[in-house]
Amino acid sequence: MQDVFFGQYYLTDSIIHRLDARLKIALTLIFAVLSFLIENYAGAMYFFIFVFFIIMLSKVPFKIYFKSIKMVLLIILFTSIMNLFYSDGPIIFAIGSIRITQTGMENSAFIALRLLLLFFVSSILTYTTSPSEFTHGIESLLRPLSVFKVNISNLSMMITLALRFVPILLNEANKISAAQKARGAQIDSGNLKKRVEALGGVIIPLFLVSFKKANDLAVAMESRCYSCERNRTKMKILKFKKIDYSALLFSLAVIVAFLIFNFQI
Amino acid sequence: MPLIEVKELSFSYEKSSNLKKQDLSNINLNINRGEIIGLIGPSGSGKTTLVQQIGGLLRPDHGTVLFDGLDIFKDSKVFRKLRYKIGLVFQNPEEQLFSETIFKDIAFGPHNMGLSRDNIAKRVLEAINFVGLDKSILSKSPFEISGGEKRRVAIAGVIAMRPEILILDEPTVGLDFEGSRSILSYIKQYNRENKNTLILISHNMDDIINLTDKVAVMSAGEIKAFGKTGKIFADPVLLHSLKIDVPEITKIMKKLKEKGFNLKDSVFTEREALQEILRLKYTI
Numbered sequence: 001m002q003d004v005f006f007g008q009y010y011l012t013d014s015i016i017h018r019l020d021a022r023l024k025i026a027l028t029l030i031f032a033v034l035s036f037l038i039e040n041y042a043g044a045m046y047f048f049i050f051v052f053f054i055i056m057l058s059k060v061p062f063k064i065y066f067k068s069i070k071m072v073l074l075i076i077l078f079t080s081i082m083n084l085f086y087s088d089g090p091i092i093f094a095i096g097s098i099r100i101t102q103t104g105m106e107n108s109a110f111i112a113l114r115l116l117l118l119f120f121v122s123s124i125l126t127y128t129t130s131p132s133e134f135t136h137g138i139e140s141l142l143r144p145l146s147v148f149k150v151n152i153s154n155l156s157m158m159i160t161l162a163l164r165f166v167p168i169l170l171n172e173a174n175k176i177s178a179a180q181k182a183r184g185a186q187i188d189s190g191n192l193k194k195r196v197e198a199l200g201g202v203i204i205p206l207f208l209v210s211f212k213k214a215n216d217l218a219v220a221m222e223s224r225c226y227s228c229e230r231n232r233t234k235m236k237i238l239k240f241k242k243i244d245y246s247a248l249l250f251s252l253a254v255i256v257a258f259l260i261f262n263f264q265i
Numbered sequence: 266m267p268l269i270e271v272k273e274l275s276f277s278y279e280k281s282s283n284l285k286k287q288d289l290s291n292i293n294l295n296i297n298r299g300e301i302i303g304l305i306g307p308s309g310s311g312k313t314t315l316v317q318q319i320g321g322l323l324r325p326d327h328g329t330v331l332f333d334g335l336d337i338f339k340d341s342k343v344f345r346k347l348r349y350k351i352g353l354v355f356q357n358p359e360e361q362l363f364s365e366t367i368f369k370d371i372a373f374g375p376h377n378m379g380l381s382r383d384n385i386a387k388r389v390l391e392a393i394n395f396v397g398l399d400k401s402i403l404s405k406s407p408f409e410i411s412g413g414e415k416r417r418v419a420i421a422g423v424i425a426m427r428p429e430i431l432i433l434d435e436p437t438v439g440l441d442f443e444g445s446r447s448i449l450s451y452i453k454q455y456n457r458e459n460k461n462t463l464i465l466i467s468h469n470m471d472d473i474i475n476l477t478d479k480v481a482v483m484s485a486g487e488i489k490a491f492g493k494t495g496k497i498f499a500d501p502v503l504l505h506s507l508k509i510d511v512p513e514i515t516k517i518m519k520k521l522k523e524k525g526f527n528l529k530d531s532v533f534t535e536r537e538a539l540q541e542i543l544r545l546k547y548t549i
Contacts, residue, residue, distance in 0.1 A: 172360075175355065175360075178317065178322050179353075179355045179358065179360075179361040180361060180373075181322055182322060182348075182351075182352070182355070183373055183374040183377060183422060183423065183426065184348055184349060184373075184374055184377030184426070185373070185377060186377070189341070200363065201361070201363050201373065204363035205360055205361050205362065205363050208360075
């Protein structure tokens with residue numbers, strides 16, 4: 001477990017950081033869907049160029065992205081290898097009942113590319129949007145749901161707290177596992193049985209700590225008169241600015257160009 | 266040969282935007298067998314990071330940590346043997362308790378060492394005795410005892426490994442006066458009986474003065490001063506420049522001196538203060 005991890009906010013002074021969170025969330029969702037509509041390599045190429053352009057704009061070092069890619073690489077490899085075996089089409093070679101087909105190869109390549117794009121697009125969102133902006137954005141985007149008597153501010157508070165607790169718990173997990181290692185627990189060495197044994201020494205205390213912290217936080221919030229029934233006002237009110245409109249226009253142009261490009265060629 | 270020899274050690278955390286931890290640069294430190302070393306410095310000056318390197322939990326970027334002349338990071342076989350000789354008690358160690366019974370929790374370290382059942386039981390009893398708890402507590406769950414008792418159990422869990430050097434990271438923080446005094450007196454007794462080496466991280470200067478032979482002062486990831494406790498605290502320029510706090514009794518005696526009483530400049534313990542006041546009484 002490292003200090004920098006997937007989904008953590010990384011502060012720089014870029015344009016992307018300044019964009020309205022609602023816009024970023026909506027665009028991320030759209031681009032995530034679009035990445036699954038990619039039909040050919042040219043489309044994937046086009047998409048990657050766009051993503052790298054945004055990464056450049058975000059001023060978050062490439063190093064940071066590549067560090068967290070390690071964690072999702074396994075998932076990407078797994079899904080793309082699964083696709084390799086489960087496709088019909090002209091057989092390239094076969095060993096017994098395992099057949100590798102041309103469509104299988106193509107499918108698995110595309111799955112890998114799509115997941116990679118998905119990873120980059122969502123990383124851009126989490127690196128450039130602070131947890132509080134993120135929840136405000138979600139809250140604002142979900143507001144229409146309040147018609148169905150869903151308590152949106154409650155929901156967004158839950159999301160904020162969940163996100164806030166990720167680094168805290170990670171930090172606690174590191175502390176506890178260091179303490180157990182100091183007593184000879186074999187957390188990252190030794191055989192599987194020993195490791196599983198040692199893991200109990202981390203998970204049980206972590207479980208207790210998280211309950212304690214959650215309880216403390218609940219008490220602290222209540223003692224400052226937090227209530228989910230009342231309507232709370234916002235310190236930062238989300239409002240579309242000039243750069244948001246221009247970013248929106250630019251993205252729309254990119255999307256339209258992609259759609260034409262993708263389905264005509 | 267010193268027991269612990271830290272040579273030109275430097276270490277940096279991976280940079281991220283949120284978590285700020287102090288990097289270490291060019292640390293040199295020699296600790297002799299049987300010494301009690303105090304490690305002081307403001308919060309975030311790298312004390313915990315340094316003891317984690319000495320305990321072999323964080324690998325330094327440059328430099329070495331020698332235990333009895335052996336490089337603890339050189340190869341994992343050597344380290345596996347040394348690990349149990351370096352006992353590390355973390356901040357709020359009570360948070361690491363996890364077994365069903367206190368006995369099992371204290372036995373965790375000795376069990377990992379691969380000791381026999383009898384030997385483990387012997388060590389658990391010895392350890393619980395050292396931290397001043399009754400052995401009837403051993404069958405209880407670690408979650409049904411008080412905070413102070415939990416901390417003692419956690420310390421016992423490290424003592425049970427019979428480390429040659431015991432490192433305590435703020436063992437008394439959050440405890441009341443009685444609780445912290447008794448933990449420290451048990452630790453002192455443990456150290457005296459076993460002629461053990463001890464590193465104590467503390468923000469409580471009374472504890473540091475009362476317990477330690479030498480003090481290392483850290484600031485911004487460096488050791489700014491290292492020497493005999495008496496010498497370090499007798500140097501007002503040093504104390505001021507490194508922003509080191511002084512014990513409560515020193516502050517009281519300084520106030521009295523300012524009021525015009527003819528007292529010695531630096532008094533660090535209650536005993537010294539008593540002698541000074543008595544001296545004054547008989548000279549008047």
